[in-house]
Amino acid sequence: MATMSKAIVFTEYGDPDVLRLLEVPTPEPGPGQVRVRMKAAGVQPADTRSRSGAWQAWMPVRFPARLGNEGAGVIDAVGPGVAGFAVGDEVLGPAAGAYAESVLFQADQIAAKPAIMPWIEAGALSASGQTAHTALEDLGVAAGDTVLIHAAAGGVGHIAVQLARLRGALVVATASPENHEFLRSLGALPVAYGPGLVDRIKEVAPAGVDAALDGAGGEALEVSLEVVGKRDRIGTIADQGGAARLGLRSIGTRRSADRLGELLRLYSEGQLRVAVWKEFPLAQAAAAHRESERGHLRGKIVLTM
Numbered sequence: 001m002a003t004m005s006k007a008i009v010f011t012e013y014g015d016p017d018v019l020r021l022l023e024v025p026t027p028e029p030g031p032g033q034v035r036v037r038m039k040a041a042g043v044q045p046a047d048t049r050s051r052s053g054a055w056q057a058w059m060p061v062r063f064p065a066r067l068g069n070e071g072a073g074v075i076d077a078v079g080p081g082v083a084g085f086a087v088g089d090e091v092l093g094p095a096a097g098a099y100a101e102s103v104l105f106q107a108d109q110i111a112a113k114p115a116i117m118p119w120i121e122a123g124a125l126s127a128s129g130q131t132a133h134t135a136l137e138d139l140g141v142a143a144g145d146t147v148l149i150h151a152a153a154g155g156v157g158h159i160a161v162q163l164a165r166l167r168g169a170l171v172v173a174t175a176s177p178e179n180h181e182f183l184r185s186l187g188a189l190p191v192a193y194g195p196g197l198v199d200r201i202k203e204v205a206p207a208g209v210d211a212a213l214d215g216a217g218g219e220a221l222e223v224s225l226e227v228v229g230k231r232d233r234i235g236t237i238a239d240q241g242g243a244a245r246l247g248l249r250s251i252g253t254r255r256s257a258d259r260l261g262e263l264l265r266l267y268s269e270g271q272l273r274v275a276v277w278k279e280f281p282l283a284q285a286a287a288a289h290r291e292s293e294r295g296h297l298r299g300k301i302v303l304t305m
């Protein structure tokens with residue numbers, strides 16, 4: 001008889017209460033895969049949109065559906081052809097269906113968890129962190145640049161702020177006032193979004209803005225166009241339609257073990273922080289989704305197993 005373990009499953013689109021903690025067969029790793037006994041998984045806006053049905057037109061899920069895109073835990077089985085990882089290794093990485101006790105990871109996408117890294121931070125870094133890293137690469141952020149980062153306090157934004165500072169850029173960061181002290185602690189110049197944003201940006205960056213990364217969409221794109229001269233140095237991770245309409249970059253994540261390894265190197269050297277806003281036990285995934293949908297987090301929401 002198949003071994004069973006628990007996973008968050010939903011069988012219809014809807015509000016967070018459609019999420020159920022069910023017993024499912026524990027998966028067996030195929031070629032190139034490892035099975036991980038999970039300790040933590042990050043929650044992302046993509047998860048809540050998959051669950052609600054907001055994305056069903058362009059990214060329908062197949063029911064019964066699972067959620068999650070990043071996590072960390074301990075390897076308890078290794079598939080054929082995997083080199084470099086063994087049972088007992090503590091790892092993190094991107095993984096589909098990460099809201100579960102037992103999850104398959106592609107071995108070529110994972111990295112060893114630094115011993116000093118708490119599980120909740122390890123579970124929350126792989127997807128958001130690699131999005132931030134890819135975006136700054138695509139925007140060519142370099143020493144001497146002034147970069148505008150919208151939605152800077154969120155899961156992607158707070159990593160992007162730190163990576164931009166490490167590249168030597170001055171960072172102007174939009175957030176609600178409650179998050180300004182947090183952004184200052186990461187080395188950014190915080191400004192409140194909303195009416196008058198362009199003036200507030202010009203006040204803190206009188207010499208101008210060279211590039212913009214948008215994680216909010218909508219008016220953030222118009223504001224970015226007004227303050228950044230070059231369209232190819234404005235990118236959004238949140239508003240594909242706006243990017244197409246205005247001729248700006250729509251940025252997707254390019255994940256790799258090398259990119260994750262670079263983030264972990266910075267973390268281990270004490271140069272990069274992963275902020276965890278709230279943690280919830282796996283069984284309370286619905287509460288975690290409600291908190292994510294409130295839309296005003298400071299760092300990441302994490303599920304723990």
Ligand SMILES: NC(=O)c1ccc[n+]([C@@H]2O[C@H](COP(=O)([O-])OP(=O)(O)OC[C@H]3O[C@@H](n4cnc5c(N)ncnc54)[C@H](OP(=O)(O)O)[C@@H]3O)[C@@H](O)[C@H]2O)c1
Nearest residue numbers: 045151153154155156175176193215216237238253296297
């Ligand atoms: N393309 C990709 O590969 C990719 C990957 C990851 C994420 N994303 C997308 O990128 C966006 C951000 O993701 P995330 O994980 O960082 O989200 P998140 O962790 O939920 O954070 C969202 C942040 O936005 C801030 N915010 C809300 N309204 C805002 C506004 N009008 N202007 C500026 N900031 C505002 C919130 O805080 P305050 O308002 O309190 O400051 C919060 O900190 C989402 O739309 C997500 O789907 C795309």
